[in-house]
Amino acid sequence: MIRPASFAPSVRVAPSEGALLFIFLEGRLLLREDGALPRGRPDEFPVDLVNPLGLLDGMPVVGARLAGEVPPGFTLRPLRGTYGVLPEDLFGLAGYAVQIVEWDRTHRFCGACGTPTVRSERETSKVCPNCGLTAYPRVAPVVMVLVTRGEGEGRELLLARGPHFAPGMYSALAGFVEPSETLEHACHREVREEVGVEIAGLRYRFSQPWPFPHSLMIAFTAEDAGGDLALQPEEIEDAGWYSVGALPTLPPPFSIARRLIETVARGE
Template sequence: MSATDLPDSFVSARTLTPAADAVWFVFDGHRIVLTDDRTLPTGPALPMVDVVPLGTLDGTPVFAAGLDGDVPAGFASNPLRANFGTLSDAQMGVAGYAAQLVDFIRTHRYCGRCATPLLESGHERSRTCPKCGLTVYPRVAPVAMVLIRRGEGAATELLLARGPQFAPGMYSALAGFVEPSETLEQAAHREVREEVGVTITGLTYALSQPWPFPHSLMMGFDALYAGGKIVPQPGEIEDARWFPVTELPLVPPPFSIARQLIDLAVERALNGAVDGSGTPPDMA
C-alpha cells in the first residue's frame, strides 16, 4: 500500500449516519481543513455542505464534506499533498478518496445534457439525471508514466526530465495523460516521443498508483532506450538528460510512483533482476 491508496482497514459504506465520534475530511476548495493541532476534526465541529458518507476506517465512521463558509477559529486549511507525514498513510489514502468525491459533487451539480439538477444514484458512487437518465461518475484521468534506462549493472543510466513547475533541481520520469481511443502502451510511446524525442523498446508494466491531485490514476512502465537524441519539448520539458544510477539528482519523494519506479530501477541495476514485488530474487 502507498500513502495514496485506500487502506485495507477502510470499509466503504454509503448509508452511514453522522455520529459524535465520526472523523471528518472537510475541504475548503481543494484544501483540507485540519485542527490547529494538525489533526482531522471529529463530530459536527464545522459548517459543512455536500456531506458524503465514506465508510469506516479501523472501525471509526468517516465522512467527507465541503466547508460552508470561511475556516473558523481553531482550524486551518492547506493543500492536501502538504500533509504527507502529518496524517498517517491510511488517513492520507482516505483523504485522497474523500477529496475526489467532494469535488465530484461540486463540479457535477447539473446534468451536462439537459441542465437538470443531478441526484445521488444511491446504489453506487455516481449521480443520475431524473429527467434524461444520464449517469455520471467521479472523474479518473489515466496517466502513463515511463522510466527509460540504458546500460547494464552499475553502469545503468536513467533518462530523467524536469518540468517548469518542478522544485529546484528535481528530475523525474516522463508522464502524460492518455488520450481518447489510445491504449496505455500507445500513450507511453507517444509521450516519450513528444517530451524528449527518443524511441523506446521493451515497454513493461511495473505498478500503478491513485494520485488524487486532483483525480489521476498513474500507470508506471519501465522501458529500454531504443534510439534518438534527447530534444526537450518546448514549454513542457525544461531539461532532460541521462543520469548514472550511482549519481542521481534530486528525485520525487518516496510516496510517489515516480520514486518507486526509480528505486526499482536502481535496485535492478545494483542488485540484479527484480520480480513483480520489487524484490531481487537473491533477497527474497
C-alpha cells in the same frame, strides 16, 4: 495515496456522532492544530457538499467542503503537506475523500441538459432527474515510463522536468492515456512526443492513485531503443540521462515517480 483495504465504501452510512471528517477548501485539508483529523457530526462544522463515504474499521467517514470561517483550534493544510502528519492510512483515505468532494463540486448540473443533479442512494454517482444521465467520479489513467540505458554502475536514467516543477526537480516521463489506445501504445507515444526517444522492453511495475486531480498512475520501465533527445517545448523544460550514482532532486517520497526511480536505481 492509496485508500486502506480496511475501508468499506458505502453511500448509505448516515453521518453520525463520531464521524471522521475530511473537510477541504481548494486542495487544503482541515486539521486540528495538533495535526489530528476533526471528528464529530458534519453539522457541527460550517460545511457544504457533505458526502458520506463509508466505514473505516466501523467508523463513519464523511467528506465535505468548508463553507465558512476556519473554526478556532483548527487550521487548513495543503493536502500534500499532510504526508507524515496524518497516519498513512488516513493520508490515503484523504486522497479518496478529496476526489469525491471535488467530483461533487464539479458535477452539480447535468452535462447534457443542465438540470441540477441528485446523489444516487445506491452507488457513488450523480443522476439527472430530467434525462437520467449518470456521472461517476472521474479516474484518468496516466502512464509513467522510466527509460534506462546501459548496465550496472554505468546505468543511466532518462529524467525530465516540466515548467511547473519545483526548482531543480526531475522525474520520469508521464502522460494521460488517450481514448482508444492501449497502455503500451500510450507509453511509446508519450516518450516519443515528449523527448523524441524510441523504447523497447516495456515492463509494467506498479500503480498508484494520485488525487491531483484524479489520476491513476501506471508505472513502467523500458530501455532506450534510439533517437536523439528532442524536447517538446510546452511540457518539457529540460531532460537528460542521469547516472544512477548521481541523480538530481527527485519528486517527494510518497510519489510513484520516486518509488519507480529508486527501485531502478537499486538495480531491481
